[in-house]
Each structure stands twice: as structure tokens, then as C-alpha cells.
Amino acid sequence: MKVVVIDNMEWDGAKISDGDFQDNQMSWCVSTLRKSMDTIKTEIEIDAKNDIFKDEDVHCFLINVHCAIYRLKDKTNYERVTTYQAQAGVDIYRELLHLYRECSEKLRVVFFSPYADKPELLFHKKPENLILKHLEYLQVPFTWKQVQDKFEQYNKPVFNNASENLLSGYSLYHNQHPINSKVSTGKKKILFIDDQSNEWKAVFNEMFHEDVIEHLPYSNQEEFRQNLANGQVEKNVKSKLAQCHLVLSDFYLNENHDPGKWMNRENIEKISGFDLFHSIRATDKGKAIPYIMHTSSNKISYYKVFDQNGVDDWLVKDVRPNVTSNEKLDNYILFKQTIESIFSPKIYSTYKKMQDLWENIQKVKNVTDVRWWYSPQYNAELLVPVFDEDGYLDKMVFAPVNDYRSDHSNFTKNDIVSILESSWYAIRRQINKEIKYEGSNRSKEAERFLATSICNNLGKIVEYLGIKSGARDFSYLTNFLLQIRNSASHSRDFEYFELNDVFIYLDYFVYVLLDFKTLKDFQDAFKDDYIVSKINKNNNRREFNFPCNLLWLYIQFYNHNGSKLLPEVRKNLLRKRIDQLFQKALGDSSLKMVWSIRTNIPANNFKIKKWYNRTFIPKDSVGNPTLNENSDGQYLKIFIPNSWQ
Amino acid sequence: MKILIVDNPYKDRGFSTELRNHAEIIIQNKNLEAIDFSQCQLIFKHDSFNVDLDSKLKSRIAFIKFSGGGALKNEILNESDGFKFKASIESPEQINSVLSVINKSEISKEDLEAILNYDSELEKLLTPFQSVLPLDSEWNKHKTETKEDLFQKGTDLRQYLNM
Numbered sequence: 192m193k194v195v196v197i198d199n200m201e202w203d204g205a206k207i208s209d210g211d212f213q214d215n216q217m218s219w220c221v222s223t224l225r226k227s228m229d230t231i232k233t234e235i236e237i238d239a240k241n242d243i244f245k246d247e248d249v250h251c252f253l254i255n256v257h258c259a260i261y262r263l264k265d266k267t268n269y270e271r272v273t274t275y276q277a278q279a280g281v282d283i284y285r286e287l288l289h290l291y292r293e294c295s296e297k298l299r300v301v302f303f304s305p306y307a308d309k310p311e312l313l314f315h316k317k318p319e320n321l322i323l324k325h326l327e328y329l330q331v332p333f334t335w336k337q338v339q340d341k342f343e344q345y346n347k348p349v350f351n352n353a354s355e356n357l358l359s360g361y362s363l364y365h366n367q368h369p370i371n372s373k374v375s376t377g378k379k380k381i382l383f384i385d386d387q388s389n390e391w392k393a394v395f396n397e398m399f400h401e402d403v404i405e406h407l408p409y410s411n412q413e414e415f416r417q418n419l420a421n422g423q424v425e426k427n428v429k430s431k432l433a434q435c436h437l438v439l440s441d442f443y444l445n446e447n448h449d450p451g452k453w454m455n456r457e458n459i460e461k462i463s464g465f466d467l468f469h470s471i472r473a474t475d476k477g478k479a480i481p482y483i484m485h486t487s488s489n490k491i492s493y494y495k496v497f498d499q500n501g502v503d504d505w506l507v508k509d510v511r512p513n514v515t516s517n518e519k520l521d522n523y524i525l526f527k528q529t530i531e532s533i534f535s536p537k538i539y540s541t542y543k544k545m546q547d548l549w550e551n552i553q554k555v556k557n558v559t560d561v562r563w564w565y566s567p568q569y570n571a572e573l574l575v576p577v578f579d580e581d582g583y584l585d586k587m588v589f590a591p592v593n594d595y596r597s598d599h600s601n602f603t604k605n606d607i608v609s610i611l612e613s614s615w616y617a618i619r620r621q622i623n624k625e626i627k628y629e630g631s632n633r634s635k636e637a638e639r640f641l642a643t644s645i646c647n648n649l650g651k652i653v654e655y656l657g658i659k660s661g662a663r664d665f666s667y668l669t670n671f672l673l674q675i676r677n678s679a680s681h682s683r684d685f686e687y688f689e690l691n692d693v694f695i696y697l698d699y700f701v702y703v704l705l706d707f708k709t710l711k712d713f714q715d716a717f718k719d720d721y722i723v724s725k726i727n728k729n730n731n732r733r734e735f736n737f738p739c740n741l742l743w744l745y746i747q748f749y750n751h752n753g754s755k756l757l758p759e760v761r762k763n764l765l766r767k768r769i770d771q772l773f774q775k776a777l778g779d780s781s782l783k784m785v786w787s788i789r790t791n792i793p794a795n796n797f798k799i800k801k802w803y804n805r806t807f808i809p810k811d812s813v814g815n816p817t818l819n820e821n822s823d824g825q826y827l828k829i830f831i832p833n834s835w836q
Numbered sequence: 837m838k839i840l841i842v843d844n845p846y847k848d849r850g851f852s853t854e855l856r857n858h859a860e861i862i863i864q865n866k867n868l869e870a871i872d873f874s875q876c877q878l879i880f881k882h883d884s885f886n887v888d889l890d891s892k893l894k895s896r897i898a899f900i901k902f903s904g905g906g907a908l909k910n911e912i913l914n915e916s917d918g919f920k921f922k923a924s925i926e927s928p929e930q931i932n933s934v935l936s937v938i939n940k941s942e943i944s945k946e947d948l949e950a951i952l953n954y955d956s957e958l959e960k961l962l963t964p965f966q967s968v969l970p971l972d973s974e975w976n977k978h979k980t981e982t983k984e985d986l987f988q989k990g991t992d993l994r995q996y997l998n999m
Contacts, residue, residue, distance in 0.1 A: 207971070257966060332975050
């Protein structure tokens with residue numbers, strides 16, 4: 192096994208097991224004495240890589256951690272520009288990583304130093320050199336036999352410049368922040384896709400908690416690329432999506448990294464990592480999973496293409512061999528913050544809700560049996576099924592509910608699904624956007640614009656179904672669905688809306704379309720009183736506009752029997768929003784006026800007993816009522832009357 | 837004036853705010869002549885700033901050249917006081933070291949070493965091993981030191997590191 196030594200001094204005259212070092216065909220020395228890093232790199236490439244190791248499967252380097260680097264001061268004089276304690280031998284290793292970037296598995300490195308028998312003290316002095324923990328190490332003095340044994344029994348992880356730089360950054364961060372220095376994912380898993388996945392394993396083991404990273408089962412770049420070409424990588428990724436919560440994927444999976452190259456949009460979209468991203472997004476399971484592109488490129492135009500196509504974020508692999516410590520630290524902090532921000536409860540729960548919603552919308556899209564809303568009047572003659580070429584029933588034309596002339600609507604199930612999907616995409620665009628430039632007030636305003644416009648558009652489905660306000664058979668549906676739309680349309684309630692209301696509304700829409708097979712099932716579920724209007728005693732007309740209408744709608748919906756059929760996860764969001772809206776409404780003077788109705792109107796008009804059955808008291812996270820006791824010693828309650836006569 | 841940063845004016849904002857706030861002036865081309873260098877104790881000079889300051893500086897001034905993109909993140913070449921090496925001011929702790937020096941009446945070699953994260957004792961302990969081959973068989977053949985001497989120096993090094 193051939194060995195190249197990189198040390199401060201020449202090894203001429205040294206006795207090794209087979210005789211003099213310089214006469215041995217199996218060994219060679221690159222002395223760093225009076226040499227700049229450029230000269231050292233050239234010697235390693237020409238003398239070692241291309242000559243000594245020309246026909247070797249493994250390239251073994253024995254490196255002095257304390258090599259010094261020089262520079263030419265004038266025409267003949269050199270001066271040393273690194274100290275021994277600067278550990279420039281590790282910098283030389285980084286140049287080796289660059290030199291072996293396309294064949295890192297060939298590289299074997301053993302460091303030596305007069306420090307202790309374990310290298311901890313070395314990276315304790317220079318945290319950025321944590322790599323010393325992961326490579327072989329010999330304490331000075333040692334025998335040549337020990338060197339040979341180390342190389343022959345070599346079983347150390349492989350790295351590349353990008354992974355080593357990130358490891359350095361992690362170590363520098365850990366040195367400053369020993370607690371919580373790892374990237375926290377809250378036990379959620381990351382699917383890691385990279386043609387050089389092995390080069391990241393040891394680094395990720397340091398940076399993440401146990402079992403966070405899911406690697407693909409390929410042992411090297413060649414095997415990965417073969418499987419990428421025959422479609423196995425794509426299959427493998429898709430099979431793992433359900434168990435993972437984020438995808439971290441290399442951009443150049445099949446192409447060699449070329450930071451100097453510029454590509455136009457068309458070429459960017461042809462790059463293998465982008466191609467794989469598209470095929471994952473095309474699946475239902477991969478529709479909403481957060482996706483981070485991990486790339487050596489830092490070209491803004493590329494990121495713009497990523498962003499426009501729904502890549503959630505991107506992290507730059509710093510592949511330079513001579514990155515400063517500060518840059519490594521900053522890159523690790525960025526990496527950590529990017530991953531952790533996606534796994535923050537608020538943002539990740541949004542991704543989760545989006546994924547669930549998408550899958551439910553697809554159920555609506557793919558349902559093939561006749562649903563109550565195809566023909567609510569149960570008149571088989573009104574059903575006009577339209578089959579596509581495959582006999583797939585996706586063009587069912589339904590009759591409007593209140594269309595007593597029995598004219599068929601021109602709208603199809605696809606039109607409804609289209610609105611549902613468009614609503615989903617509108618929210619998807621909003622997730623994880625940098626909106627700081629808008630300012631907090633403008634940001635909230637922009638979110639309300641989006642939320643209310645989606646709710647307004649969802650209201651079109653009610654029109655498609657032909658359900659009009661006051662339609663007897665659909666009064667409950669009408670009340671809830673139409674009034675959410677109405678609330679979203681008017682200035683009075685506008686300020687109460689946020690994206691979570693769209694989730695509730697959209698989720699409920701999908702629920703009523705999907706979970707009730709017949710009109711009777713639906714009516715049974717909602718047959719109980721569910722009134723969100725009141726009668727104006729002066730003109731005997733129904734009034735729908737309450738202060739903070741959204742809150743009243745939600746409270747009544749939450750109390751209603753029909754909503755009890757909702758899965759708990761859906762009810763939790765509803766409950767949370769009621770709590771939020773209630774706290775907000777506490778400061779609304781007009782809402783207090785509504786409460787005062789309770790005391791101003793004779794009790795017998797309110798069927799008080801029934802009210803109590805419909806009492807809702809907002810509670811805090813530990814279950815205590817969030818309302819103060821009133822003067823009667825009772826908790827102030829919101830009473831939901833059967834009617835507001 | 838105790839500290840001076842010599843750089844092109846457009847790089848002003850590249851320096852850390854903390855350091856900039858403590859430097860009393862940043863030289864700009866137009867007012868170079870107006871500076872009273874006799875009051876300077878520590879000077880950082882960007883190597884792209886092509887002005888010969890030698891004639892203006894007195895020997896006691898600590899003079900640190902640096903290169904790269906501002907903020908004192910990049911390599912710094914220390915040319916003062918006889919010890920020559922590259923180092924870098926990268927971390928906030930080192931900036932604090934600079935700040936702690938500012939209020940001293942005189943800046944010593946050790947102050948600069950602290951700024952540059954340079955441990956002269958460690959360097960002294962490491963030096964003998966850089967002129968002897970690391971092979972066990974070679975330690976017996978060393979020109980000036982016995983194997984026992986070298987082992988003792990190794991022990992001294994490790995003791996120092998474990999302190």
C-alpha cells in the first residue's frame with residue numbers, strides 16, 4: 192500500500208520497515224517547507240495523485256496536523272505565514288477533498304501530532320477542525336508498521352468539502368452554544384437525497400439527533416446514478432415519503448457540480464434534482480411535503496425558478512476548500528434556522544393540514560359513486576352522468592337544488608374540484624414566504640386579502656350546487672357555508688379573517704362533499720336547530736349580521752350535532768380559532784352589546800334551559816375558563832339561543 | 837485617538853458596528869493628511885489602501901494589515917514587533933479582545949497575540965516536533981536532543997494542553 196507523507200520537513204534518510212524512506216517505491220514525501228499552498232496543491236496533484244497513485248485503488252496520505260504554509264516574500268526569500276498551532280495540515284486535507292471531489296472514496300487520510308493519543312485536544316483548540324475526530328490519528332512518535340496498519344484497516348467515513356465545511360460550522364456553533372447546538376426537528380424525519388449521500392452521514396450524525404435522517408440505500412455515487420437512470424431512485428423516494436416529514440435533496444444528482452456555469456430556465460428545469468422534485472410533487476403524497484433544495488449553486492436566478500415551482504427553501508453547499516471560520520459558522524446557522532423554521536409548530540402544522548386537505552380533495556375528485564350533491568332531489572332522471580374514455584365518472588352533471596324547472600346546471604364535479612384545488616394552491620403559495628418587507632400590519636392585511644378571497648371563491652360552490660339562502664332542505668348548509676362567504680365579503684368581519692379560517696372552511700366543504708353519501712344522511716346529521724340568524728322584531732325579518740359574525744358562526748357550528756361528526760383533529764382547529772376570536776372579540780364594544788341582549792330581554796323569551804345546553808365557555812390550555820366571573824358569581828357564558836325572537 | 841481603521845470609505849459599513857463605534861476615525865482619502873498619527877496606538881489597514889503610512893507611524897504603534905471584504909473577517913497579517921504570521925479576527929470574542937485593548941495606555945505583544953488568538957507558549961511547545969521526524973526510530977537519531985528529551989517535551993506539551 193503506497194503512502195504519501197505531507198510534513199514540514201523532508202523524510203529523506205528516514206528508516207522505515209523496508210529500508211530508506213526515499214528509496215522505497217511505496218512511499219513519498221511532500222514537504223511543506225518554504226512552499227505556498229498553491230505549490231503544495233500542485234505537488235500533491237502531479238506527484239501523488241497522477242503519478243505515485245496512478246494505478247492505485249486507494250490513495251493514502253499521512254499528514255502532519257501542524258504543517259506550516261509559506262509565501263514568497265521577495266524573489267528568493269520565503270516566510271512562514273501560518274503558525275504550527277494553526278493546524279494547516281487540516282487545510283491541506285481540505286484541498287485534498289477538493290482534489291478528490293469526484294472520487295472521495297479513494298482517499299484515506301491519517302493525521303499525526305505530538306498532542307495526546309486522541310485528537311480531542313486538537314479540535315478543542317480549533318473547533319472548526321472537528322473532522323479530526325472522524326479520521327484516523329496517530330500520536331507522535333509512531334512506527335511505520337502503525338502507519339501501515341492504520342491504512343490497511345482503514346474504516347473511516349468519507350467527506351466532501353461541503354459536508355466538512357458544514358461539520359466545521361456545527362462545531363464552531365457547538366463551541367459557542369453547547370446546549371441546543373444540534374438541528375432540532377422535533378423527532379420528525381428528513382428524507383435525504385444526494386448522489387454523495389455517504390459523504391454526509393457522519394456530518395448529519397453530529398448535527399441531528401438519532402434517527403432523523405433517512406438515507407437512500409446506495410453505497411456510492413455510481414450506484415446512485417445507475418438507479419437514478421433506471422427510475423429506482425424515484426420509486427424509492429416515493430415509497431419513503433409517507434414516513435418522512437421533509438425532503439432535503441441535492442440539485443445536481445446526475446451532473447457534476449459546476450459553480451461557474453450559467454443556465455437558462457429551460458436548462459435548470461432539466462437538471463436531475465429538479466426533475467425528481469417535479470415527479471415527487473406530481474404525486475398526492477408529495478404534494479405538500481416541505482422540500483428543500485440543497486445545492487452548490489448560489490445563483491439567484493436558479494432560486495427564482497425553484498421558488499416559482501414550489502420548492503419551499505434552499506440551502507447552499509459551500510464547496511470551497513478555503514472557507515473562513517466565520518463563513519462556516521454562518522452557513523451552519525442558516526442551515527439550522529432553515530430546517531427548524533419549517534419544523535416550527537405553526538409552519539409545520541400548516542404543511543400537515545395542506546397535505547391532509549390535498550388528499551381529501553383528491554378523494555372528492557376520485558369518488559365514483561353517486562353523492563347527495565350530484566342530485567339532491569333524488570330524481571334519477573336529473574342525473575346526467577358523463578363518462579370519459581376510460582369509463583371514469585368525472586363529468587357528473589348535477590341538478591341545482593332549487594332549480595324547480597329542472598334545468599340542468601352547466602357545472603360539473605370537475606368545476607367544484609377545480610375551485611377546491613385552486614383554493615389549495617392559493618394557500619400553498621403563501622406558506623413560508625418571506626414577508627418581512629411588508630411590515631407586520633401589511634402582512635396581516637395581505638393574509639386577510641388572501642383568506643377572504645378564497646372564502647369568497649369557495650362560496651361559488653354553493654352557487655354551483657344551486658343552494659340558495661333559505662332553501663329549506665339545506666338551511667344548515669346554507670347558513671354556515673353562505674354566511675362564512677358573506678362574512679368574508681363585508682368590511683365588518685374582514686378584520687377577523689386569517690388563513691386558518693380558510694382551512695376550516697375548505698376542510699368543512701370537503702367534509703360535506705365527501706362524508707355524506709345521501710342527502711338524508713346529510714340532513715340527519717344537521718337536522719337539529721342550527722340558527723345563525725335572528726329575527727328583527729321591528730320588521731320581522733331575519734338578520735344575519737352580528738358583530739364578529741365569524742365567532743358566532745363557529746360557536747354555533749361547534750355546538751351543533753353535525754359538527755360532532757367531525758374528526759377530532761378538525762374540531763381542534765375550530766376550537767382553537769374560537770378561543771382566538773373570542774379573545775379578540777372581548778375588546779369589541781359592539782360584541783358586548785350583543786351580550787347585553789341576555790339581560791335586556793325577558794328570560795322566558797330565550798328558552799333559557801335550551802341555551803344552557805348550548806353553552807360554550809372558552810377555556811385555556813389547562814382547561815380553566817378564560818372568562819372572569821360576573822357579578823352573580825357565575826362564569827359569564829355565551830348563550831346560543833334557538834332563535835333570536 | 838487610540839485606534840484607527842484605515843480603509844476605503846465605501847467599506848465603512850463593512851466593519852462590525854461594535855468595532856466601528858470604538859474606532860475614533862476611519863481614514864478617508866481626503867482627510868489622510870489631517871490625521872495626527874502620534875496619538876494612534878492600534879491601526880488596522882486594508883491592503884488595498886495604497887498609502888504609505890510608514891513615515892507617519894512611530895515604532896510603538898501596533899500595525900495590523902488585513903485583506904478581503906471588510907468586517908475584519910478575513911486573514912490578517914501581523915507585521916509588528918518581530919513575530920510574523922497570518923491570523924484572522926473572526927469571532928465576536930476576538931472583537932472583544934480588541935475592545936479590551938483600546939483602553940490600555942500601552943499595547944503589548946501579548947495584547948496583539950490575544951487579539952489574533954495566538955498562543956505563544958503553545959507554539960513554543962510545538963516547535964521542537966516540527967524539526968524531527970515523527971517516527972519512533974528517528975527520535976534516537978536526532979542531532980541535538982535525546983529520545984528522552986523529546987518524550988519530556990511531549991509530556992510538557994500535553995500537560996500544558998490539559999491545564
